[in-house]
Amino acid sequence: TGSKPDISRVKSAELYEKSKTYFPGGVNSPVRAFKSVYGTPLFIEKGDGCYIWDADGNQFIDFCGSWGPLILGHNNPKIREKVTEVMQNGMSFGAPTALENELAELIIKNNRFVEKIRFTSSGTEAVMSAIRLARGFTSRDKILKFEGCYHGHSDSLLVKAGSGLVTFGETSSAGVPKSFAEETIVVPLNDKTAIEQAFAQFKDQIAAVIIEGIPANNGLIIQDEEYIHFLRKICTDNGSLLIFDEVITGFRVGFEGAAAHYGITPDIVTYGKIIGGGLPVGMYGARAEIMAHISPDGGVYQAGTLSGNPVAMAAGIATLTELNKSSFYKDLNTKAQEFVASIQRFATARNYKFKVFTIGSIFWFAFTDKDKIQSADDIDASSMEKFKIMHRELLNRGIYLGPSGYEVGFVSSAHTKIELEKAKRAIFEALDLVFKK
Ligand code: PMP
Numbered sequence: 077t078g079s080k081p082d083i084s085r086v087k088s089a090e091l092y093e094k095s096k097t098y099f100p101g102g103v104n105s106p107v108r109a110f111k112s113v114y115g116t117p118l119f120i121e122k123g124d125g126c127y128i129w130d131a132d133g134n135q136f137i138d139f140c141g142s143w144g145p146l147i148l149g150h151n152n153p154k155i156r157e158k159v160t161e162v163m164q165n166g167m168s169f170g171a172p173t174a175l176e177n178e179l180a181e182l183i184i185k186n187n188r189f190v191e192k193i194r195f196t197s198s199g200t201e202a203v204m205s206a207i208r209l210a211r212g213f214t215s216r217d218k219i220l221k222f223e224g225c226y227h228g229h230s231d232s233l234l235v236k237a238g239s240g241l242v243t244f245g246e247t248s249s250a251g252v253p254k255s256f257a258e259e260t261i262v263v264p265l266n267d268k269t270a271i272e273q274a275f276a277q278f279k280d281q282i283a284a285v286i287i288e289g290i291p292a293n294n295g296l297i298i299q300d301e302e303y304i305h306f307l308r309k310i311c312t313d314n315g316s317l318l319i320f321d322e323v324i325t326g327f328r329v330g331f332e333g334a335a336a337h338y339g340i341t342p343d344i345v346t347y348g349k350i351i352g353g354g355l356p357v358g359m360y361g362a363r364a365e366i367m368a369h370i371s372p373d374g375g376v377y378q379a380g381t382l383s384g385n386p387v388a389m390a391a392g393i394a395t396l397t398e399l400n401k402s403s404f405y406k407d408l409n410t411k412a413q414e415f416v417a418s419i420q421r422f423a424t425a426r427n428y429k430f431k432v433f434t435i436g437s438i439f440w441f442a443f444t445d446k447d448k449i450q451s452a453d454d455i456d457a458s459s460m461e462k463f464k465i466m467h468r469e470l471l472n473r474g475i476y477l478g479p480s481g482y483e484v485g486f487v488s489s490a491h492t493k494i495e496l497e498k499a500k501r502a503i504f505e506a507l508d509l510v511f512k513k
Contacts, residue, residue, distance in 0.1 A: 079509060080472040082115065087131035091119045112460065113479045114468040123150025125490040128476060136476035137495045139485035143478065144324050144349040147408070147437070148398055149490020155353045155394040162390035170381060175389035179351075182396045183359070189320075189335045189345050190361030194370060195384040199323035199348030200228030202358030203286070205378045206344045207232055209360070210284035210317045212369050212376035218278055220261040220271070220285045220316075224452030226293035227286060227321050235260045265297055266450035268306055275314050284317040284344070285310075289325040289334025292484045294452050296433040296440035304338045311343070317366075323348035323358070327396065328486075329436040330405050337435075353395030355388040404489070405436070412437040412487035415496045422504050428511045437487040441466065441477075443510075455482075466506045473502035 096102035101109040103117065110117040118130040126149050128138045138150070148155065162175065180193055196202045207219055207230070219232060227233040234249045235257045247257045261278065263270035265287075275282065285307055291297040311318040320342035326333040327350040335342055343366060348358040361367065371377045382388075398404065416432045416439045423430040429445045442449060443459035463481030470477055477485055487496070 079469060082468070083134045083472055084132045085116055085118065085130075088119045089116050091131055092116045107478070107480055107483070110479045112481065113464050115471075117479070118471075118476075125149045125151070126488055126492070126495050134474070136471070136474050137491070137499050138476045139487065139499070140476055140478040140483075141486040141488055142354060143483075144328065144486055145352060145354050147328060147350050147486070147488055148353070148395060149488040152353075152394075152398075152490070154398060155391050158390045158394035159355070159387055162386055165386075167387055168382060168385055173384070173386045173389070175386045175393065176384040179389045179392045179396065182393060182400065183351075183361075186400055187332050187361075189332065189341060191364040192367035193359050193361035194367070194378065195380075195389075196358040196360070196378075197356045197380055197382050197385070197388070198228070199321075199346065199358045200230055201380065202323070202346040202348055202360045203227045203233065203319075203321055204230035206319050206321075206346050206360040207284065207286070208378065209362070209366065209369060209376050210319060210344060212374070213366055214283040214315065214317060216281055216283035216316070217259050218261055218281045218283060219259065220263065220274055220282055222265045222287055222291070223262055224265060224294035224297060225286070225288045225291050225321070227288070228323070231256045232260050233286075235262055264451045264453060265291060266299055266303055268303070271307065271310055275310060275316075280315070282314065282316045284319050286319040286321055289320045289322045289342075290329065290337070290435055290438075292324045292438060292440075294482050295442060295449060295455055296435065296438060296484050297449055297451065297454075298433060298435060299450060301338050304340055308340050308342075317343035319344045319346065321346050324438070324484075327351060327399055328438060331396075331399055350395060350399075351392050352388050353391035355391040356382075356385075357388045357392050398489075408487065408489050409436045411491070411493070411496065412439070415439075415487060415491075415500065418500055419503055422500075423507060426507075426511070428507055430507060430511075438484050439487070440484045441481070443481075462510050465510045469506035469509050470502055473505065475499050475502045 092102050103109045108117055120128050121131050122129050126137055127135055129135050231252045234252050235247055261274050308318055320335050322333040322345055326347035329337050344362040346360045351357050351359055368374050369376045416434045420432045431442045431444055433440045443462040460481040467477055
């Protein structure tokens with residue numbers, strides 16, 4: 077088998093020409109612009125189950141799932157019906173509704189890590205607010221984050237590491253004041269010494285350590301369980317809060333996310349994506365003592381015109397009700413793990429420098445021969461050229477992955493064995509082409 081002809085993008089290209097006149101890069105979120113893969117962005121017209129269709133009528137089996145929220149697949153009838161029903165009564169009131177209680181109860185009754193919560197409209201807002209809460213609670217200013225962990229685009233968190241073991245953040249974006257970035261300490265993942273040094277150097281100044289429960293925004297950089305326990309202990313010993321950003325992992329690796337996976341009790345947890353079933357919802361939560369610092373009970377201000385929006389709550393309720401059924405995660409994770417294991421077997425049998433890193437229904441294709449990737453430095457940027465070829469070959473075979481080799485893929489409950497078989501065959505062909513002499 078050789079390369080297949082490129083899919084038709086006549087309509088998508090037309091729409092892109094127009095969108096470029098309206099939006100920077102033609103998009104409303106940068107990764108959508110297909111800058112690190114071949115071709116112009118595909119404009120998506122509809123989705124159903126594990127399938128999406130673009131404006132030219134091309135059909136794909138989708139492993140992006142709107143970047144994580146769609147654990148039940150596209151256009152899930154239960155979510156659609158609940159949302160449609162709730163919409164009949166109006167879209168927004170800016171006043172409390174019973175639906176917020178309903179979603180909160182689903183979460184709090186089934187989660188050991190939060191006693192009180194607050195809904196926001198995005199993951200960025202949830203994490204930004206969690207950071208403010210940690211600062212307000214501890215009366216400290218500095219936060220510590222990890223190189224390669226993404227926590228949304230708020231000022232304090234858009235910082236990366238410079239050189240040196242413990243370093244003040246260097247902004248990752250123009251427009252973030254240096255003075256803000258100076259409150260953010262950035263260290264590599266999987267490095268105990270760097271954390272110990274940071275706590276020694278900034279004694280009694282670190283409000284919180286924030287980590288993605290399972291880092292999944294710069295490849296899938298799975299940490300040793302023992303390292304996460306080390307973080308828990310050093311935070312407790314130093315009076316700092318541990319924040320688990322579970323915007324991806326929450327309700328994905330299990331109903332209680334990475335915290336339950338590791339058996340760790342973070343002080344503050346943030347959720348997003350799945351919690352809104354495809355509509356804009358984020359959430360942060362903690363034990364009641366910490367949440368008591370949030371306005372109007374406490375002095376940490378945080379608000380939102382559309383926070384707890386009834387239509388968005390309805391989508392969350394319908395989604396979490398399905399996820400809360402027994403064996404949901406067992407079934408999904410087993411299916412996903414069989415899928416990725418067979419891809420790994422294929423690549424290993426042919427001696428391809430290719431590893432699938434995976435947990436639950438999350439997977440990441442890495443063009444490497446390393447058995448473990450545990451820090452951002454372990455990723456070879458030049459390997460992304462191979463992802464580019466793979467991405468193109470997969471699109472041409474009806475398989476849609478997010479348009480960047482640093483992004484993870486997701487299996488949903490809507491992917492059946494039939495589609496996973498089809499996807500596997502396409503992936504095998506694409507790998508053969510990537511590695512052909
Ligand atoms: N935290 C993590 C771990 C995320 O993956 C993301 C989004 N990919 C965010 C925060 C920001 O969420 P949002 O895009 O909804 O603002």
